[in-house]
Amino acid sequence: MTTPSLGQRLLRKKPVRTYVAETSAPGTEGGLQRSITLFQLTMFGVGATIGTGIFFVLSEQVPVAGPAVLISFLIAAFAAGLTALCYAEMSSMIPVSGSSYSYAYATLGEGVAFLVAACLILEYGISAAAVSVGWAEYLHNLIWNVTGLELPRQLLTAPLVAEGYAIRFGGEGWINLPAACLVFLCCLLLSRGSKESAKANAIMVCIKLGVLAMFIIIAMTAFKSDNLTPFAPHGFTGVSMAAGSIFFTFIGLDAVSTAGDEVENPRRNLPLAIGLALVIVTGFYILVAIAALGAQAQASFDGQEAGLATILQNITGSRLPAIMLAGGAVISVFSVTLVVLYGQTRILFAMARDGMLPRIFERVNPHTMTPTANTFIVAAFVATIAAFVPSGVLWDLTSMGTLVAFTVVSIGVIILRYTRPDAPRGFKVPLFPAVPILSILLCLYLISSLSAIVFKLTGVWVILAATLYFTYSMRHSRLEKDGEA
Template identity: 85%
Template structure:
């Protein structure tokens, strides 16, 4: 067999037809079962996107943009929509697990695909840990509101703190036990089967949408148009600044594309679920913001904690809204953690099936049709991060992985339009190539705004991932064994 050069390894692509056949044909316990419906898949996207952000983002962004923050939500939704359209086209062409890793492998080559996979692993793993830490705080708040009991602080926060670029012991806790328990709870649910996980997530999403709908209805009863003036106190500058921050509340729609191997009629349902999830998320965000702005003077938003609960408490004169919204936040974060962990395991599954990771990560339990060992490995790693690292270290690292993945997907749409123009597509991005190019520009702009420490940590992670690729993945790739260049 001819020796494959480094350049050939980095640039070789996995044929789209091979992806589809891998997904459709059982392979010695390395294939998943299709059991997720369109509704459940849409709820995956909504569940991964609507987290705690909407519960506090107004207190941060109304002081920046005023009531014109409504346009900030609209702009952020349009920006997220550009990327969602690109994901919709790619998922209709390559309806398999793996999200942007699989799309990059088919369009830009093995080297880029592995780098994207490393970014996705960082994004999903760290964001799962970060939201678990947030869930711990909301759970404590709910218990206190209902019972008046305080949980021991030593069990609610990490022992490590961040100062500058270093981590050291000095936190006010020993372990964030609720955060670690949440991760393992979601892990146990995931190992029971994709159908059960999808049902549980759909129920939790409906509950949190119900809580937000309750807020909208009650807040609108106290609507006062005077609260809408001045509408844009800081002009377009304030609107654009708020839109940049609000954009990250739309992150999570890409989780839909990690379920490609387990969706019924994936060429139709994947792009449709992405579009429906975007419309639902954007609609709820704008309605919540409109109702809140009408019910409370804009000056009262600044520095306000538990803003939505405070607004309802002022309207009703009762503490029950705080309890309901705290419960909604607990359920909201639980569903986010579940879907993010699901996405992480499916990306690792896709990499393992391609030979990039050891076979154990794609080994499927024949009874539950889930990658059980993969799921427990992910749970142990994420639980350890959530238990011992502070949240401020975690949040800043999620954006880089997300934006790199978004950029690659948009580039992939352009590449495949020219290299595979006749390939079957269940959906096509309109106004091609303008919209994919705008998506790329938007992502690169947001990447440029990230802090230097994020770039440094990402670079270190990329070096670690690159070393693993050259030591293991390049030699065990299925394309290497087949002799594809």
């Protein structure tokens, strides 16, 4: 047998038929169980997308765009929709766990797939730590609003601080204990089974949508059309600047595609859930923005902390709505962390199944039909980061990982349309190839707007990932063992 060259190894692709064969007999030993319904899958997308951003984004972006921030939301939704359409086609064609890692493996080759996997770890694993750090503050605010008690600062903040390119000890805290506790609570829930986790997430998502609906209803009672003028005080420049920032509040829709191995009727339900989640998220964002803009003058948004809660308190004269919104934020972040951790474990599961990681990551508990060891390893890693590293450093890495993954999926759609035009697809991107090309250009534009520190941190991460690939993954790849170049 001829040993494949380095180039052949980097470019070898995993056939789509192999993906289909691996998931054709769900529930068998070593496989995951198809137990997630369309509704639960849709709530995965909504739960991972609607985080705390909508509770605070208006305070940041109304001063930039004025009431025309409504147009910014629509532009951001359109941009996110381009990528969502590409994910919908890829997930219907390759309905497996692994998200854009699996899609890249089938279209661009093993080397690119491993790079994408490294970016996905940034998007899911690192963002889970960042989100849980934020949850600690929201929990503290809720406890203070309800009881008037304050938790010790030493247990709420990380001992590390970031200065330029360096991270050192010197923070005011000892450990961010609530953040670490949240990660392990999500871990325990995930280890009970994907069906149970999906049910719990659906309940939490319904609660946070209910809280946002309460805000919309109450705020609309104080609606004044005069608050919407002047509509665009800073012109289209302000609108476009706000749209770029608001785009990141739509990140999370791709979490749907990490559940490919555990979804009922995946070719139909994966693209449908992505589309439904996008519609629900966009609808709530627009309605919340309209209600908030109509309820108070645009000048009041500048520097306003806990904006939605403050608006309700001004309307009702009571602290109760603020407490309910704080509770909604706590539940919101819990569900985001749960889904993001779920996505991370399934990506690692897919990589281990391909031989890219040790087999412990693909080992499935026969009782719960979940990768239990994988889940606890991820939880320990994420909890440690959340407990000791400041969130600002974490968010920098998350943005790059997300946009690279989005770009690769859009490229994959174009490649498979030409290389496998007759392959079965449950959904096809309309206006091909304009939609994936626009998605790629948008992602590259947003990547170019990231700061220099993001590129340097990502470069270090890529070097670490490449080291792992060349020393372990390339030699243990299933394609290597099967003799496929």
